[in-house]
Amino acid sequence: MREITYREALREALIEEMKRDESVFILGEDVAIYGGAYKVTDGLYKMFGEDRVKDTPISEAAIAGVATGAALTGMRPIAEIMYIDFSTQATDQMVNQAAKMRYMFGGKSKVPMVLRTQGGAGRGIAAHHSQSLEAWYVHMPGLYVVMPATPYDAKGLLKTSIRDDNPIVFIEHKMLYGMKGEVPEEEYLIPLGKGVIKREGEDVTIVAYSRMLHVALEAAEALEKEGVSCEVIDPRTLKPLDMDLIAGSVRKTNKAVVVSEGYRHCGMAAEIVTRIIEECFDDLDAPVKRITTPDVPIPMSPVLEEEAIPSAKKVIQAVQEIL
Amino acid sequence: MPFKETKEELLSLLKQMLEIRYFEEKVWELLARNIIKGASHVYMGEEAVAVGAISAIRDDDYITSTHRGHGHCLAKGGKLKYMLAELCGKATGYCKGRGGSMHIADVTKGNLGATGIVASNIPVATGAGYAIKLRGTDQVCLCFFGDGATNNGVFHESLNMAALWKLPVIYIIENNLYGMSVSVERASAVQELYKKGCAYNIPGEAVDGMDVMAVREATRKAVEKARKGGGPTLLECRTYRYQGHSRSDPRVYRTKEEESYWRKRDPIQSFWKRLIEEGVATEEELQGIEKEVEEETNEAEKFALESPYPPVEELAKDVYVVK
Ligand SMILES: Cc1ncc(C[n+]2csc(CCOP(=O)(O)OP(=O)(O)O)c2C)c(N)n1
Ligand SMILES: [Mg+2]
Numbered sequence: 202m203r204e205i206t207y208r209e210a211l212r213e214a215l216i217e218e219m220k221r222d223e224s225v226f227i228l229g230e231d232v233a234i235y236g237g238a239y240k241v242t243d244g245l246y247k248m249f250g251e252d253r254v255k256d257t258p259i260s261e262a263a264i265a266g267v268a269t270g271a272a273l274t275g276m277r278p279i280a281e282i283m284y285i286d287f288s289t290q291a292t293d294q295m296v297n298q299a300a301k302m303r304y305m306f307g308g309k310s311k312v313p314m315v316l317r318t319q320g321g322a323g324r325g326i327a328a329h330h331s332q333s334l335e336a337w338y339v340h341m342p343g344l345y346v347v348m349p350a351t352p353y354d355a356k357g358l359l360k361t362s363i364r365d366d367n368p369i370v371f372i373e374h375k376m377l378y379g380m381k382g383e384v385p386e387e388e389y390l391i392p393l394g395k396g397v398i399k400r401e402g403e404d405v406t407i408v409a410y411s412r413m414l415h416v417a418l419e420a421a422e423a424l425e426k427e428g429v430s431c432e433v434i435d436p437r438t439l440k441p442l443d444m445d446l447i448a449g450s451v452r453k454t455n456k457a458v459v460v461s462e463g464y465r466h467c468g469m470a471a472e473i474v475t476r477i478i479e480e481c482f483d484d485l486d487a488p489v490k491r492i493t494t495p496d497v498p499i500p501m502s503p504v505l506e507e508e509a510i511p512s513a514k515k516v517i518q519a520v521q522e523i524l
Numbered sequence: 525m526p527f528k529e530t531k532e533e534l535l536s537l538l539k540q541m542l543e544i545r546y547f548e549e550k551v552w553e554l555l556a557r558n559i560i561k562g563a564s565h566v567y568m569g570e571e572a573v574a575v576g577a578i579s580a581i582r583d584d585d586y587i588t589s590t591h592r593g594h595g596h597c598l599a600k601g602g603k604l605k606y607m608l609a610e611l612c613g614k615a616t617g618y619c620k621g622r623g624g625s626m627h628i629a630d631v632t633k634g635n636l637g638a639t640g641i642v643a644s645n646i647p648v649a650t651g652a653g654y655a656i657k658l659r660g661t662d663q664v665c666l667c668f669f670g671d672g673a674t675n676n677g678v679f680h681e682s683l684n685m686a687a688l689w690k691l692p693v694i695y696i697i698e699n700n701l702y703g704m705s706v707s708v709e710r711a712s713a714v715q716e717l718y719k720k721g722c723a724y725n726i727p728g729e730a731v732d733g734m735d736v737m738a739v740r741e742a743t744r745k746a747v748e749k750a751r752k753g754g755g756p757t758l759l760e761c762r763t764y765r766y767q768g769h770s771r772s773d774p775r776v777y778r779t780k781e782e783e784s785y786w787r788k789r790d791p792i793q794s795f796w797k798r799l800i801e802e803g804v805a806t807e808e809e810l811q812g813i814e815k816e817v818e819e820e821t822n823e824a825e826k827f828a829l830e831s832p833y834p835p836v837e838e839l840a841k842d843v844y845v846v847k
Contacts, residue, residue, distance in 0.1 A: 230703075231704045231706060234776065235705035235706075235773075235777065256705075256711075258711040259672045259673065259676050259703055260675050261676075263677070286640070290641075290676075324561070324562055325561035325562030326626065327562065327622070327623060327624045327627055327640065328622075328640070329639065329640025329641050495839070495840055497840050498843070500621070500622040500839070501561075501562060501613050501623055501624030501625075502614070502622060502833055503561050504833040504836060505621065505838075508836040508839050
């Protein structure tokens with residue numbers, strides 16, 4: 202099968218969906234002429250015109266709100282927020298408007314929009330450009346949260362998200378854009394709420410998403426050499442969360458480690474650990490471990506940044522502690 | 525118009541602009557050599573704004589800076605070597621290597637900080653203005669931000685409060701014609717940005733941001749008024765960033781002709797020429813200053829490269845005030 206990058210996969214998804222449905226349009230900062238800060242929308246304004254690929258002023262609150270209003274009135278906007286760190290300015294519109302309208306108005310309205318953004322550390326760009334804030338959105342009733350780790354998942358999930366009738370926060374990872382992977386030429390969709398077993402194993406379940414999937418796979422590879430067999434699961438969408446898949450695996454291995462790049466307190470790892478304990482308590486042979494970024498703003502200095510984010514070494518250590 | 529300033533004052537203005545220019549050229553080089561990691565937004569071409577404006581305030585006055593903050597940091601008392609160490613993520617940098625380019629500031633000098641979130645220091649400066657008012661001193665706060673930031677909600681919220689409460693804040697727009705790739709024309713409904721103050725009854729003025737003396741004079745007048753309780757002013761300094769937004773920016777959104785037009789109006793060259801024409805100094809004296817700056821820059825590089833990285837044990841230090 203052909204291999205393309207995560208960036209190209211996302212771009213293909215946008216092109217296909219914009220061709221398929223005229224109500225799909227993109228708005229965000231530097232998405233047109235510049236082609237997006239991470240070049241996902243490169244050249245799209247030439248294909249679809251500047252009205253459907255709209256450069257906006259630096260106005261995150263209005264970008265999210267304008268997308269909400271357009272979605273409410275029959276369009277399918279894709280709002281790009283350059284960094285999830287700036288999405289905090291868009292949060293009010295997302296959590297108080299987009300997320301709640303359907304419920305508040307008696308199930309009669311809908312807000313079919315995607316807020317595309319990217320997060321994560323690894324580039325040495327410090328506290329305002331490196332965070333993993335998915336927990337903020339997962340927390341909110343009315344929003345779905347999608348975080349693909351591979352080119353294949355990025356394309357299939359973005360297409361599904363655009364067609365879905367709910368407001369979706371679609372979070373990419375800045376360190377994955379250049380990663381290559383197999384993506385079929387034919388059209389495909391990936392349903393929300395369906396995780397994947399990325400590696401089968403017997404001794405311990407490792408749940409990881411976004412860039413941390415690759416960290417977990419690296420750890421699993423190394424542990425294999427020591428005779429430890431890890432099952433690695435990527436939930437792919439954090440909400441809805443494929444608990445059946447995770448619980449099924451934990452019932453088999455009886456041990457679990459959860460890896461997330463988000464901060465520790467009330468993070469996505471905390472949620473998954475809780476769910477495992479709720480659903481698999483009797484099956485567990487050891488405490489469930491979580492590996493996260495500590496509760497520290499992401500520092501710029503490369504040595505500190507590396508220390509802050511979860512590594513294969515830390516995952517291996519956690520697995521060894523519960524074997 | 526002959527100068528009111530002493531020779532020493534005038535030469536100091538030139539020297540500071542040269543320091544910024546040499547610093548930024550060094551930064552650009554170290555980025556290319558991958559010695560500085562991450563992103564750096566350089567201030568080349570805009571030197572007259574920070575230097576002119578900050579020369580019109582006292583040491584006990586405040587400023588707030590931006591993601592393009594190297595010039596502000598230097599003009600508010602920063603030393604090249606600690607700045608460069610910060611950009612390299614070293615323990616000897618102003619922020620112990622945690623901030624890097626986007627958060628550079630010597631906060632002990634009344635520089636309240638640089639921010640990676642566009643516009644987010646506009647309310648912070650406004651808060652400093654309110655604190656000054658509560659304490660009853662005659663300090664002021666200079667608030668720097670870009671043209672792009674004037675389209676963000678907090679700009680408008682802050683200006684309204686500052687006018688309502690007559691706060692001693694001077695809002696300085698560094699209008700370099702673009703916010704990343706998006707021109708003022710394509711981002712702002714109002715082209716003459718100083719006019720945005722009229723919605724809040726804040727007097728505004730357009731200033732030649734390539735002329736250090738013009739910026740200094742406009743700021744001096746606004747500061748004098750603010751110290752007497754006359755409230756805020758909005759200055760729009762028209763300037764140009766010579767380089768791309770960041771190193772990866774191919775600058776497809778602007779023309780070579782435009783770039784060379786602005787480079788011909790270089791703030792350093794034109795001030796240099798004027799100092800000689802007005803008989804303030806000789807060519808040799810000015811060359812002597814440039815030589816000094818060049819040596820300082822090389823020393824700063826040596827200092828930064830030889831400095832240690834921060835110890836990883838200190839990753840979680842300073843998140844909170846701990847007694
Ligand atoms: C809230 C927010 N939105 C977007 C960005 C990404 N970004 C960084 S600088 C920039 C352009 C800022 O333009 P302007 O205010 O004119 O300042 P300049 O870079 O021209 O000095 C953008 C869009 C950001 N850092 N913060
Ligand atoms: Mg600008």
